[in-house]
Amino acid sequence: MAIIKKKIWPEYFELAAAGKKNFELRVADFDIEEGDTIILEEWDPKDQKYTGRSLEKKAGYILKVKLNDFGQEEEIKEKGLMVIQLQPAEITEKEDGQSQPAEK
Secondary structure (H helix, E strand, O other): OOOEEEEEHHHHHHHOOOOOOOOOOOOOOOOOOOEEEEEEEEEEEEEEEEEEEEEEEEEEOOOOOOOOOOOHHHHHHHHOOOOOOOOOOOOOOOOOOOOOEOOO
C-alpha cells in the first residue's frame, strides 16, 4: 500500500478533521488505489507554507473520469462540477419489484 502526501487548504482541513468532509476532489495526476494512505498536510495559501498539521486517511472507492466521459464536456466547462457526499440509506422495494430509496 502506498503513502501519498497532498496539500489541503485550512478551511478544508478543518472540515475533514471534524469529519464533515469525507471526500477529496483532485486532479488525477498521481496514482492511488483503494487502501492506500493519503496524508493531507495543511497548507496556508496566503503564507505559502505548511502549518505543520496533517491528517492521515485511508483511500476508499476511487472514481476517475475525464471531462467528456459522459458527453458533457461543454456543460461542465460552463457550469462546473459538484461533489455530493452520500449518507447511508435504506433500500425498499415497491410492489412492482422496482427498488427505490426509502423516504424520510
